[in-house]
Amino acid sequence: MTAHRAHPPVPEDLLVGLRRARDRIDRDYAQPLDLDDLAAVAGLSKYHFLRCFARTYGLTPHAYLTERRVERAQDLLRATNLTVTEICRLVGYESLGSFSSRFRQLVGSSPSQYQARWALTGAPRVPGCFVLMHGLSDRAIPE
Incomplete structure (x- = not known):
């Protein structure tokens, strides 16, 4: 049986960008928002953004x-x-x-x-x- 490895915490310097993207969702939820736009707001590549957002907030950006x-x-x-x-x-x-x-x-x-x-x-x-x-x-x- 293999032990489940916990993901390391998201580096602190990325949290500001993640908060910016989350704030954008909170503010503009009624507008079309896609992963590319939100990743750009966070200053990250879209897949890195997706992983970091989910680790930080417990949900994918879409959820x-x-x-x-x-x-x-x-x-x-x-x-x-x-x-x-x-x-x-x-x-x-x-x-x-x-x-x-x-x-x-x-x-x-x-x-x-x-x-x-x-x-x-x-x-x-x-x-x-x-x-x-x-x-x-x-x-x-x-x-």
């Missing part, structure tokens, strides 16, 4: 981006009267099916079920038109 998008979708589903389709687009998904599948994987229910469950609490909801008109969303719904 981290997916979590940010789903977290924002949860916020919008709880607090607005926007449709699931509108929210799907606002958080950066082009496909409602992909969005719903990822949401269910991470949250344990469909976006519609999640929204309906929160609607039953009777909490006030921000009208979607207000969210879109006043820039409270992160991205305008494509025409």
